[in-house]
Amino acid sequence: MAVDTLTFAIMTAVYLVIVMVLGYMGYKKTKEAEDFMLAGRNVHPALIALSYGATFISTSAIVGFGGVAANLGMGLIWLVGLNIGVGILLAFVVYGKKTREIGSRLKAVTFPDFMGKVYGSSFMRYASGLIIIIGMPLYASAVMIGGARFIETTFSMSFTTALLVLAAITAIYVIVGGLLAVIYTDAFQGIIMLIGMIILLIFTYVTLGGIGPAHEALTNMASLVPESLSASGHTGWTSMPDLGSPLWYTLVTTIILGVGIGVLAQPQLVVRFMTAKDNKSLNRAIPVGGLFILLIPGVIYTVGALTNVYFFDNKGMLAVQAAGANIDSVIPTYINAIMPDWFVVLFLLTLLAAAMSTLSALFHTMGTAIGHDIIGQKNGEKPSLKKNRIGVLVMIVVSVLLAFIMPGSIIARATAMFMGLCASAFLPAFTHAIFSKKPSTKAAVVSLIVGAVTWFAWTAFVHVKESEALGLCQFLFGQPTLLQNPWPVVDPLIIALPLATISLILVLIIEGQSAVDKNEAMKKSQV
Structure with missing residues (x-):
């Protein structure tokens, strides 16, 4: 359908002007490197909540997971419950307060800086930063692809042009204005996302x-499930897949648990807690954050599944078929088919807001990981604003290049992969750091190494969706995966996170026993 070019131009111009004004406001208040990285540690609770939610919910959720809901059904709604329970309540009330208190006391300004200072370990700082700059571009690329795909579908613009424009606009205010600009624009973009989702529902x-009638019609379509999906455990779009089936493992272990648990240790979200003035600010942010999560992913997962009803009634085919077998194109195709021009433009701005809010946070986190944590601080020198800005620019270029080589239908999978990696590598050590009076550096180091190595090994050699695409297992062993069912469909998180946790506990036990033995030996020597 042809979109009213004038309407699009006016609304987009207004949107971009507001974004740039907010970016300039952030720039005016960014005087030093700490301002660039932590926004002065005095951000309003509502801004924290909206920024947290807008960073968490991106085009990955709207485009990628909306397409997954069209394919797998409303079982994805379980993820919304986990996002609210874990990603908001547990994150803010339990993890957030301790993170803010410790971060403020140690004057930590980034997640790797936090880990390094808590443990008094340069290894923890460097390793955390390295995992960020290796894993986060995958997520950033997925977010860019989601926004670019909608622009491409709606306006017949080349994917390359759409991707570059999206990255360039976001880069300007992140590089110039730092975290405060990111938070200001996140809040504005979060409001646009809320309006767009409510109208869409x-x-x-x-x-x-x-x-x-809509849900009844979707339930009655269970007999239309394609044979390939039915054989993998698909039972319909309003029910969960068969327990223990390949689709059940994918939905539960990769998507629901991978994203639901992984949120606790995402560096770009952890930093939001350290921007709060006090714990009361975090308490006041919870209602806004909870409502945001309920409305954004809750709506898109519901609408994603219901697109099957619309396309079957109007085109005699399922949503994924109508989108050319590309899951990432379901939501853009649906919006263009069903909505009036004005909403297509509004939804484009919603997607731009979702993409830019998350991208700005990811670019900022990756850039500070390089500019501050890996190359920025040497011999106790003062943090460099220039190095952080250069770091942001470098990681933007890396993410854009990666977006051009990633395969189709990758958005949801790349998001779940990054969040699973964060949970596997960081969560046990991060939890130990904030809840232990005397955190063990050795236990944290072992846990991080075991979690990260196990996650990468399982991804490369067992989890078939990745191992088959990478081809390393096929090259070395002559087969796409090393293990038999059900292991090839079990997400790396399910293996790596428990092993990382067990490793940390075992080291603590060994260290505790060693301390006891040493004390007993000292007592005997004194006697």
Whole structure:
């Protein structure tokens, strides 16, 4: 459908002007490197909540996971519950407060800096930074692809042009304004996302005849599940896959648990806690954050599944078929098919807001990992604003290049991979850091190494979706995966996180026993 070019130009111009003004406001308040990295540690609770939510929910959730919901069904709603329970309540009330207190006391300004100072270990700082700059570009690229795909579908613009424009606009205000600019623009973009999602939900139910008829129609489509999906455990779009089936493992271990648990140790989100003035600010941010998570992913997972009703009624095919077998194109195709021009433009701005809010946080986190944690601080020198800005620019270029070589239908998978890696490598050591009076450096180092190495090994040699694509297992062993069912569909997180946790506990036990033995030996020598 042809979109009103004038309407699009006016709305986009207004949106970009506001973003740039907010970016300039951040720039005016960014005087030193610490301002660039931590926004002065005095951010308003509502801004923290909106920035946290807008960073967490990106085009990966809207485009990628919306397409997954069209393919696998409403079982994805379980992820919303986990996002609220773990990603908001547990994160803010338990993890957030301790992180803010310790970060403020140690004057930590980034996640790797936090880990390094808590443990008094340059290894923990360097290793955390290295994992960020290796793993996070995968996530950033997925977010860029999601935004670019919608622009490409809607306006017949080349994917290359759409991707470069999206990256360039975001880069300007992140490099110039730092974290405060990121938070200001996140809050504005979060409001746009809320408006867009509410309108989308209402319009979908009205088009499909109401809530009851829409869901009943989707339930009655269970017999239309393609044979390939049915053989993998798909039972319909309003029910969970068969317990223990390949699709069940994918939905539960990779998507629900991978994203739901991984949120606790995502560096770009952890930093938000350290921007709060006090713990009361974090408490006041919870209602706004919870509502945001309920409305954004809750709506898109519901609408994603319901797209099957619309496409079957109007085109006689399922949503993924109507989107050319590319899961990442389902939501853009649906929006263009069902919505009036004005909403197509609004939804484009919603996707731009979702993409830019998350991208800005990822670019900032990757850039400071290089500019501050890996090359920025040597021999106790003062943090460099220039090095952080150069670091951001370098990681933007890396992420853009990666986006051009990533395969189709990758958005949701890349997001889950990054979050699983964060949980596997960081979560046990991060948890130990904030809840132990005397955190063990050796236990943290072992846990981080075991979690990261196990995750990468399982990804390369067992989890078939990645191992088959990478080809390393096939090259070395002549087969796409080393293990038999069900292990090739079990997400790396399910193996790596428990092993990392057990490793940390074992080292603590060994260290504790060693201390006891040493004390007993000292007592005997005194006697």
